[in-house]
Amino acid sequence: MKIWIDFINTPQVNFFEPLIEDLSQEGHSFILTCRDSSNTVSMLKSKGWDYTIIGEKVYTNLLSKLLGFPRRVLKLRSFLKDKNVDVAIGQSSFYLPITAKSLGIKSIYTNDNEHAMGNIPSFIFADKILLPENLSLEKARKQGARKSKIIQYPGIKEGIYLWKKGLKIIEKRKQNVPDTIYIRPEPNTAQYYTGNSNFLDTLILDLKKDYHIIILVRDKNQFEHYSDKRFLGVEVPKNTISFDKIAEKCLLFIGAGGSMTREMAMIGVPTISVYQGGLLDVDQYLIDNDLMVFDPELTINKVGEFLTTLNTKSSEGSNLLDKGEKAFFLLRNTLFCI
Template sequence: MKIWLDALTPKQAILMASFLRELLKHGYEVFLTTRKYEYTESLLRMLNTEFYSVGRHGGGSLRGKLLADITRMRMLTSIVVREKPNILIAYTSPSAFRVAFGLNIPIIALTDTPHADAVNKLTLPLAKWIIISKYVGRSEIAKYIIANSKLIEYDGVDELAWLKDFKPDSSVLEKLNISRREKIIVFRPEEEKAAYYRFKTSYIPVLKGIIDYADKIIFFPRYKSQIARVKRVFKDRIGESIVIPTTAIDTRSLYTYSSLVISGGATMAREAALLGIPSIYYFPLELSINRCIREWGCPLYHCREVSEIVALAKEILSNPQKYRTDTSRIVREKKSPIEAVLRVLSELN
């Protein structure tokens, strides 16, 4: 059986790279497609994962997103017709799902974003199997699923696919020219150009509020416009107080040596919290999967207002060790989505 994997974002890239390694171990043929978008390609290179780079992100406008997807669908079609996969496994990728559906290729979908309404409408009705964490909320996803599809839940979260066997590597500090003795904040701004994002941007006020309380802020932008804005606002502190990596970095190791992670999304905050590192996410909606991770005992905090984020960040930075948690049992006992994927594939075989 030949399997097609598609990854649109850095989170999906590290997930699909983990899938690819496991699927090869189980004797499957696999190929991976991605697109040109922030750290996605360089992350796959860092993970020594071969891929086809197909298309690019469409930017913040609806017209741009539509045209980028149309172009990507044409390009994907040529590759997929040549590769002849038996099945597609992907997060909710409109271009990949439409190509697979048009070529009669069955789809295994994964998602943890019930709030991404437009993308869910374009993808989940086309999938034959939908795999979700049991903590996402079945009812929130079920409304997108048609009668003949199968919704499969697993007892864990996506991030465990690449955290279970993780061992930190201190060389990440040398690459960024930082020291273990420094108070380091890993910062990821909000996904302001996503179709679902209809909220105010907060990353500049948050950075202004915390910059004097950390030795280094490692800033992982999502878009070139965020790089430009940060460089303009903090022009005298770039490279000294704020470091902006130009290529993918081993963020899992970086979390280990950091005092705090702050994210306008959720993935980086969840990753770090699952490793026991105090993490704040300021995505405006309270996500059920994040609430469950907190209930497991992981140090994941939700703040909506800039003043809340800054106050909590100052408190954590005053004694970072106090907020760290041993999460090894959670990582060991909870499940990865790869197990659910392998079950579906074994049934097909």
């Protein structure tokens, strides 16, 4: 079977890695396309996979996004029309379902962000829609998802690809002495993000006096911003750091939105979300189960209090890894049954 996957952001690389490895060993083949956004290309390179970049520019304003959408769909269609794809699957790639439909290819669409406007065309054109059990089906139906298309999977999205290595990382953390605060800035090019840019500057300047700080930037603009001499002493890696290395060394993870915040939370890394917008249903689930703290107005004093009052994480973390295994095989089986 020949499977097409479209990557439009960095977390999707980790999301599909177990599926690609598993099915490749069984003789199935993949066509991988990507948009040159955030750290996506460098992540794909690190995996050693063959991929094709289609759509080099990531637009930041809504009008440009709307105009750029059909252009990339047409480019994808032209690239794929003679590739004999059997099935397509995408995690929050709004381009994939409509492109697949125009080529007569069955498609699976999955997303855990109920605020993404791109869900509307994706829900309409996808043949199957996979959603986490904690995402409100009423919200999905309001965006055009038909009940007959929806399959709910157990746990949260991050469990689908962390279930294999999550327990190993947890054990390694017990053997190490985490000493670094990792900070993931805001997703300022995402359609759903409506908060401020660089709002973490004051906190970072305060924290660098007492802690080893590594900022995991999303793009060139953030890299240039945090490379300014004001942030001397703060580490700003130019190249992507592996998830495993981050998780093993992380004393505290501060995330301004996105999958990495949930990844850290579910494997027991002390995590604070500072997201400047409406929380996702899956984020609220992690907060309710004491796996993550939400504080959009975080200060250095609050960080100090948090680190001195850490409690043992909820057992729901390991439960989410168990659910992740079930969700992975549900996703895998859906590919063959669509």
